[in-house]
Amino acid sequence: MSPPLSTSGFDDAAAIPPNFLEFYDTKSKFKRWVQRLEGAFSLYNISPSKKNAYFLHYIGAELYDTLCDLVSPCKPESKTYDANVAALTNYLDPVPLEIAEYFAFHHRHQQEGETVKEYMAVLRRMAAGCNFGSFLETALRNQLVCGLSSQKIKDRLLETRDLKLQTAFDIAVGMEVSHIEGEKTKDVNALRMNMKKQWPTMNNSQSKNNHVQDSHSKICYRCGGDHSANKCTWINASCNYCHKIGHIKKACLKLKNNQKVNFVDTEDPEKDVVQYVSESETVYLVNNCLIDSNRDNDSSKFWVSVNFSNVKLRLELDTGSAVSVIGKDDYIKHLSEHTLLKTNVKLRTYSNHYLHVLGVIIVTASVGTEKRENLKLYVVEGARLPLLGREWIRAFTWANFRDCLASVHSIETGIVPLSLQSLLDKHSKLFQEEGLGEIK
Known part of the structure; x- marks a missing residue:
C-alpha cells in the first residue's frame, strides 16, 4: 500500500486514515469502492479541491497506469475528480445490455446449498441492471416464487392471495428454517435409535458369552453333569464304550468323535x-x-x-x-x-x-x-x-x-386273492354272468 499523502499545508481538518484500502479488489465493483471513498471524504472533511489528489493516490499504481492510458495524451492530474472517476467506471464497470441482464435475471434459480436469503440477495443485485423501475418489487416476487428449489414452498406461496414480495420472502424463509430444523431432529432421533439398538445387542452378547463361559466351566467331562469333575460320583466308573476308567458312555469323547455329529450340549435346540x-x-x-x-x-x-x-x-x-x-x-x-x-x-x-x-x-x-x-x-x-x-x-x-x-x-x-374269492362265492348271485345281479 502506498503511504498516505501528507496533510501539511492542507486546509483539511484531517486526512483519510492510512488503513483505507486502495483499489483494486476483483471481488468488489469499482463503483462501490468509489462510494466508500466518498464516505471517507465526507467523514474526514476532505475539500473538493483535494479529492482528485486522494483519488489518484488510493487507486494504486496499477490502476493509475490504466487511467493514464485512458486519458492520454492528457495527464490524470489535469483532469477533474469526476472526469477521472467516470473514465475508470466506464472501463471497469461498463453499462450492461439491459436485455442480457433481463434474460439472466429470469433464468436465475436457487442453487443447491443456497439459502432463501442468499438467493434473494442475488436477485436484487441482478435486478439493478434490468431497469425495472416501479415494477421492481413485482419482478423480484415473481422470480423468487418461480426460482425456489423447494416445490413445497412454491405450492404454499401459490396458494396465497395478493402475495407481496415481503410476505413471500418471510414465508419462504420460515418454511426453509422449519424444514432444516426438522431434518436435524430426525438425524438426532435416528442416532438415538441406533444407539438404543446397539447397546442392548452388546449387553445381551456380553451376558450370553458370560453365561456360556460359566456353563462350560461347570460341565463335568466324566458324566456331563453340572458340577466339578473332581466331585463326580463316576470318577472310578468304567465306560461301556471305550472301557476306560474315569467317565461313563454318555460323556465318552471317543464315542462322540466316531459319531461325527455336530451336536453341542445346550438348552437351545435351535x-x-x-x-x-x-x-x-x-x-x-x-x-x-x-x-x-x-x-x-x-x-x-x-x-x-x-x-x-x-x-x-x-x-x-x-x-x-x-x-x-x-x-x-x-x-x-x-x-x-x-x-x-x-x-x-x-x-x-x-x-x-x-x-x-x-x-x-x-x-x-x-x-x-x-x-x-x-x-x-x-x-x-x-x-x-x-x-x-x-x-x-x-x-x-x-x-x-x-x-x-x-x-x-x-x-x-x-x-388278497383268497379273500376276494370268498367274497365272490358268498355273493355269487350278484356276480352272475347273464343279466343283472341282485343281493338281499
Whole structure:
C-alpha cells in the first residue's frame, strides 16, 4: 500500500486514515469502492479541491497506469475528480445490455446449498441492471416464487392471495428454517435409535458369552453333569464304550468323535447344529411316525428297502408325508458320517404336534435299480419311524416302488386273492354272468 499523502499545508481538518484500502479488489465493483471513498471524504472533511489528489493516490499504481492510458495524451492530474472517476467506471464497470441482464435475471434459480436469503440477495443485485423501475418489487416476487428449489414452498406461496414480495420472502424463509430444523431432529432421533439398538445387542452378547463361559466351566467331562469333575460320583466308573476308567458312555469323547455329529450340549435346540441349509421357514405335515415294538410286522404299512452308501434301511412309504424323515437314533447308528445341517423346516403331525427337527442330511440313495443324489433326509429327535415321503417319491419312478413293494409284501399276495374269492362265492348271485345281479 502506498503511504498516505501528507496533510501539511492542507486546509483539511484531517486526512483519510492510512488503513483505507486502495483499489483494486476483483471481488468488489469499482463503483462501490468509489462510494466508500466518498464516505471517507465526507467523514474526514476532505475539500473538493483535494479529492482528485486522494483519488489518484488510493487507486494504486496499477490502476493509475490504466487511467493514464485512458486519458492520454492528457495527464490524470489535469483532469477533474469526476472526469477521472467516470473514465475508470466506464472501463471497469461498463453499462450492461439491459436485455442480457433481463434474460439472466429470469433464468436465475436457487442453487443447491443456497439459502432463501442468499438467493434473494442475488436477485436484487441482478435486478439493478434490468431497469425495472416501479415494477421492481413485482419482478423480484415473481422470480423468487418461480426460482425456489423447494416445490413445497412454491405450492404454499401459490396458494396465497395478493402475495407481496415481503410476505413471500418471510414465508419462504420460515418454511426453509422449519424444514432444516426438522431434518436435524430426525438425524438426532435416528442416532438415538441406533444407539438404543446397539447397546442392548452388546449387553445381551456380553451376558450370553458370560453365561456360556460359566456353563462350560461347570460341565463335568466324566458324566456331563453340572458340577466339578473332581466331585463326580463316576470318577472310578468304567465306560461301556471305550472301557476306560474315569467317565461313563454318555460323556465318552471317543464315542462322540466316531459319531461325527455336530451336536453341542445346550438348552437351545435351535443351536444343536452349526451349519445351515438355504431354505425358507416351511411347515410340512408328516405322520406321527412313533416307533412301536411290532413295526416290522405291521401289515398295514408299506415298506421300501433303500440302499444308502454303506447301509440298507427299510423306510415306510408314506404319501401323506411331504418329506422323508429319520429318527436321531437311526441317524447316529447308521448315517452319522453325513454332516447334520441346520434347517428352517418345521414338521407337524396330523394331530397338530410339532416334531423337534434336529437338522437335515444330504444323502445318496438307491431304490430298486435307480440311484439319486442330493436327497434331503430330515433328522428328528428320538426313536422315530423312518418315513419315505413325497419329496423322494417324486425323485424316483413309481415302477421301482412297485417292485420293492411286491417283494416286501409277497406274503400278502396269497391272502388278497383268497379273500376276494370268498367274497365272490358268498355273493355269487350278484356276480352272475347273464343279466343283472341282485343281493338281499
